[in-house]
Amino acid sequence: MKNIIFIAVFISFLVKGFTQNDSIPVNEELQLDKTVESKSFEANPFDANAPAKAAFYSAVLPGLGQAYNKSYWKIPLAYIAIGTPLYFYIDNNNQYHSYRDAFKSRLAGFENDEFIGILNDDDLIEAQKLFRENRDLSLLLTIAAYILNIIDANVEAHLNQFNISDDLTLQPRHLQNFSTGQQAFGLSLNLKLN
DSSP states (O other): OHHHHHHHHHHHHHHHHHHOOOSOOHHHHHHHHHHHHHOOOOOOOOOTHHHHHHHHHHHHSTTHHHHHTTOTTHHHHHHHHHHHHHHHHHHHHHHHHHHHHHHHHHHTTOOOSTTTTTOOHHHHHHHHHHHHHHHHHHHHHHHHHHHHHHHHHHHHHHHTTSOOOTTEEEEEEEEEOTTTOOEEEEEEEEEOOO
């Protein structure tokens, strides 16, 4: 019952606030509207194709989407992120085939591989498993880095279209409550109309 009374009182205050006639003359009210309308915000023009283009360019050639977004410093990072696991993929694949060929030659009856006297057949099988797992993991990391390259170009193209002028700022605030002596932290949203 108390909730219904509270809601009814709240609605009555809202209705009273909206129907109340302020003492501002009509001419001044029109001037206020004109000043608000004359102020406009300048944001970067929205180009819906820009994120798709950036993602497509990065898919065709890694780093090209970053160049499209004019983030040239990210191009070497993209190649390092893709090239490092690719290098380990190639190295592990070569090692895997080396141990595999040695094991196959031993199964065929030849005893002239490079691991004679160093590794037995069980060690060759374990080495094959290890390098195959490392090769597969390196391939997954290469694919993940390639996909992240595309996602980075797409997200940055989206973020380039946001308005980052000083007219709209979000600043941290620090307040002191003098009655309790406690400190309060928060955020302040400031909008400057010139």
